[in-house]
Amino acid sequence: MKILRNISFGQYIPRESLIHNLDPRIKILSCLAIIISLFLLTEFWGYLILGTFVMIGIIISQIHPKFVFKGLRSILFIIMFTLIIHLFMTEGEVLYQLSFLKITKEGLIKGLFISCRLFILILATSLLTLTTSPISLTDGIEKLLSFFKFIGMPAHEIAMMMTIALRFIPTLLEETEKIMKAQISRGADFDTGNIFNRTKNLIPILIPLFVNAFRRADELAIAMEAKCYRGGEGRTHFRQLKIRVIDILTLILTSIITIIASVLF
Amino acid sequence: MFIRLENVYYTYNLHMPFETKALKNINLDIKKGEFIGLIGHTGCGKTTLIQHFNGLLTPTSGKVYVEEMDISKKGIDLKLIRQKVGLVFQYPENQIFEETIFQEIAFGPKKLGLPKDEIEKRVREALKMVDLDYNLYAERSPFTLSGGEMRRVALASILSIRPKMLILDEPTANLDPQGRNKILSEIKAIHDNFGITVVLVSHNMEKVAEMVDRLLVMNKGEIIMDGPPREIFAKRANDLLKVGLGLPQVTQCMYELKIRGKDLYTGVLNVNEAEKEILNNIKKLNSQLKKYERL
Numbered sequence: 001m002k003i004l005r006n007i008s009f010g011q012y013i014p015r016e017s018l019i020h021n022l023d024p025r026i027k028i029l030s031c032l033a034i035i036i037s038l039f040l041l042t043e044f045w046g047y048l049i050l051g052t053f054v055m056i057g058i059i060i061s062q063i064h065p066k067f068v069f070k071g072l073r074s075i076l077f078i079i080m081f082t083l084i085i086h087l088f089m090t091e092g093e094v095l096y097q098l099s100f101l102k103i104t105k106e107g108l109i110k111g112l113f114i115s116c117r118l119f120i121l122i123l124a125t126s127l128l129t130l131t132t133s134p135i136s137l138t139d140g141i142e143k144l145l146s147f148f149k150f151i152g153m154p155a156h157e158i159a160m161m162m163t164i165a166l167r168f169i170p171t172l173l174e175e176t177e178k179i180m181k182a183q184i185s186r187g188a189d190f191d192t193g194n195i196f197n198r199t200k201n202l203i204p205i206l207i208p209l210f211v212n213a214f215r216r217a218d219e220l221a222i223a224m225e226a227k228c229y230r231g232g233e234g235r236t237h238f239r240q241l242k243i244r245v246i247d248i249l250t251l252i253l254t255s256i257i258t259i260i261a262s263v264l265f
Numbered sequence: 266m267f268i269r270l271e272n273v274y275y276t277y278n279l280h281m282p283f284e285t286k287a288l289k290n291i292n293l294d295i296k297k298g299e300f301i302g303l304i305g306h307t308g309c310g311k312t313t314l315i316q317h318f319n320g321l322l323t324p325t326s327g328k329v330y331v332e333e334m335d336i337s338k339k340g341i342d343l344k345l346i347r348q349k350v351g352l353v354f355q356y357p358e359n360q361i362f363e364e365t366i367f368q369e370i371a372f373g374p375k376k377l378g379l380p381k382d383e384i385e386k387r388v389r390e391a392l393k394m395v396d397l398d399y400n401l402y403a404e405r406s407p408f409t410l411s412g413g414e415m416r417r418v419a420l421a422s423i424l425s426i427r428p429k430m431l432i433l434d435e436p437t438a439n440l441d442p443q444g445r446n447k448i449l450s451e452i453k454a455i456h457d458n459f460g461i462t463v464v465l466v467s468h469n470m471e472k473v474a475e476m477v478d479r480l481l482v483m484n485k486g487e488i489i490m491d492g493p494p495r496e497i498f499a500k501r502a503n504d505l506l507k508v509g510l511g512l513p514q515v516t517q518c519m520y521e522l523k524i525r526g527k528d529l530y531t532g533v534l535n536v537n538e539a540e541k542e543i544l545n546n547i548k549k550l551n552s553q554l555k556k557y558e559r560l
Contacts, residue, residue, distance in 0.1 A: 013282060067282065175359075181321050182360040185352040186422060187344065187376035204372070207362035211408070 011071075012133050018246070019061035019131045024140030026247040030254040031128045037258035038117050038124075046261040047116045053257050054123050061131050068126055075122050079115050086111030134166040136239070142232075143241060156232025164220070172213065179208050266333070267430060267462055268295040268318055268350075273327035275313055287313040289486040291327070295464070297429075300456050302473045302494070303466045304510065305483030311466050312355070314483070315432045318464075319343075319350040348377065351428030355435045357419030358412065366392075366410075366418055367403040373426040391421035394459075395451055413444030417451070424455070430462040431455065437467070449476065470513045474498070475534045484508045499532030515539045 014020070019027075034050060041047070058068055092106030129137070142159035149155055180190065183204045190201055275288040287310045295301065305311050316322040317329050320336045320343040329337050331346050354360070363369040370391050374384045392399050395417040407418050416436070423431070433452065437445040453476055456463045467473045474480065474494040482490035482497070482505065489508070490497050497505070502512055502520045512520060519531045519539055529546055533539045 064282075178354065179360055181316070182352075182354045182357065184321065185319060185347055185354070186360075186373045187347065187426060188372075189344070189376070204360075204362050208360050211362075212359055 011130065013063055013067070013130050014133070015062045015131070017060060017062045017131070019057055019127070021246075022131075022250055023241055023243055023247045024132050024136045025143055025241065026243070026251050027128055027132055028137075028140050028144060029251060031124050033254050033258045034124045035121060037262035038121055040262035044113070044116070046264075047120060049257060049261045051116075051120050051123075053254075054120060054127060057127050058123075061127065063130055068123070068130065071126050071130075072119070072122055075118070079118050082118065083111040083115045086114060135163065136241075138163045138166070139237070139239065139241060156235070160232075168213075168216075171216075172209070175212060176205060176209060179205050266294055267297045267299075267331070269293070269328075269330040269333075270317065271328045271330075273317060273324040273329060275310075275317070275322060276325045277313075279325060287486055288317075288324070291488060293481070293488065293491075295430075295462065297462055298460050299462055299479055300453075300477045301462075301464045301479045301481060302477035303464055303481045303483065304470060304473065305468065306509065307468055309483045310486040311468075311483055312434055315352065315434060315464065315466060318430075318432060319347045319352050321352070348426055349428055350430045350432065351423040351426055353420055353423050353431065353433045353436065355438060356416075357423075358415035361407045361415060361419060361422075364406060365404050366397075366407050369407050369418060370422045370425045373422060377426065387425045387427070388421075391425040394424050394455055395421045396447075397421070411444075413440050413447065416440065416444070416448060420448070420451075428461065430464070432464045432466070434466045435468070436465070437469075437472075445472075452476075468510075470511060470516075472513075474513050474516075482508075482510065484510075494534060495532035497532075498534075499530060502531050 034054065037046070038050060041050075055065075058065055087103055087107045088101055090104050090107030090110055092104040094102050095105050095108065096103045132140070138159045141162065142155050145153055145155035145158060184190070188201060188204055190198070193201065270291050270293040273288055273291040273293075274286070277283075277285045277287055291314065303311055303315070313322065317324060318331070320329075320331075320341070323329075323337045327337075328335055331350060334341065334346075336343065336346055361369055363372065367388055370388045371384050374387045379387070388403070389399050392402060397414070397417060402418075407415060410418065420433075420436070431452075436448055436452065440448065449472060452463060452465065455461055465473055465477060477494060480490065480492065480494045480497050481488055490501055490504070498512060498516050498520075502516070505512060506520075511517065513534065515536055515538075516531060516533055519529050519533055519542065522543075523529045523531055527546060528549075530542055533542055
């Protein structure tokens with residue numbers, strides 16, 4: 001049950017800061033630019049520049065760095081895994097050998113390189129989701145995707161599905177916790193036994209969860225139809241997105257930094 | 266003493282940006298065989314409190330004892346505690362998952378590792394306690410039942426563990442009056458016939474006050490009143506209204522009469538008592554009037 005409460009990756013923390021108040025489209029584009037440049041660059045110096053840039057962003061956003069790094073803990077396993085794979089699987093100058101396992105210089109460099117890439121990638125996306133409410137995030141995505149409407153991209157539908165999915169993540173987590181507690185009260189046990197037994201023990205959680213989720217989906221569909229929902233055609237928005245000077249400046253700054261990082265290094 | 270809480274504090278999301286203090290300095294004794302009503306607003310900490318009784322939550326600070334055993338200590342077999350303290354959550358029908366009602370109710374006893382014939386005995390017993398016919402219901406799918414019946418099956422699935430104490434979180438929520446009365450009278454019978462300690466959690470005074478021997482009133486994470494409902498309504502009706510909890514309708518009626526200058530006892534729980542009290546009052550007034558006339 002502890003795990004469910006400790007997910008900070010993807011959670012929104014409301015604050016009054018420069019980063020929070022940026023237009024979501026600008027934030028998404030900036031994040032995208034950083035990700036692309038992360039994959040283009042070839043020198044550690046590039047990581048240093050991008051890493052510093054993202055860290056400055058975190059400081060400006062007034063979110064405690066401890067909270068940002070807490071979300072990274074769940075990704076730590078993946079980072080360690082790639083590091084180890086690269087460490088042992090790359091051919092080259094041998095640094096240390098233990099029977100058939102050997103660590104190579106090239107492997108070490110490559111492993112660290114990929115780890116840095118993943119690390120900054122998660123940091124940048126965390127900064128985006130921590131400072132942008134799910135609603136404005138999907139608003140931004142809808143607006144960005146509507147550029148592709150002419151090739152038949154259902155921008156509004158995609159955004160609506162995302163909004164609903166995001167909206168129900170906490171609800172389902174809460175419900176999972178409740179059902180777990182209810183089954184524990186009836187004598188269920190989720191912490192002991194081998195993998196096969198543990199999987200079997202999940203049935204008392206999964207079935208009620210699915211039953212409730214389907215019922216909820218049904219009710220939501222009816223409620224939406226009752227409110228005359230009929231897709232994005234002609235729909236107006238209460239929150240209008242507006243590009244301000246600060247947004248343009250941020251985009252220019254991000255472009256310069258990502259271009260420097262990926263082209264020069 | 267069955268359950269004892271000493272200086273219990275509980276905080277959600279400790280040291281996180283969304284920290285909330287849910288329980289503040291709770292001290293509580295629950296004796297064997299008591300019938301307790303736990304009343305308070307939504308979000309006042311009722312559900313948090315009852316989860317301490319069977320070790321689903323451990324206090325941030327303070328101690329919880331079940332049958333003199335400190336369950337906040339590490340290494341305690343909480344399964345044993347949960348067997349003694351049966352907790353029925355709000356909307357328990359949402360936890361139903363088996364194909365038949367028999368299997369649903371047999372889930373708890375099976376987890377206890379009981380033999381087959383004992384399991385069947387317990388399922389029969391539990392179904393009888395919630396007044397459902399074994400032959401008609403055992404092989405049906407629980408998902409075909411009505412809301413009230415589903416809730417009774419969920420209640421039976423706890424009763425089949427044979428707990429010494431039963432905690433029910435809002436057992437009447439979202440039921441029609443008929444289903445509500447049915448489940449309440451079954452709970453009352455379970456308490457009276459089997460001597461099971463019952464804690465009934467509710468945000469509504471109606472009905473509950475009439476059934477229980479002891480009322481606990483919670484507000485903002487604290488227990489602000491503890492005593493027999495009659496006493497609380499007689500002495501502290503004013504405070505109850507102040508925290509916005511309201512009184513049962515009859516009691517409210519008596520209270521309003523008292524405010525308007527009638528010399529009435531407000532510790533009444535149902536219409537009959539209220540009638541008697543009002544008639545007594547009129548008699549008293551009449552005799553005083555006669556005395557006055559004779560003078």
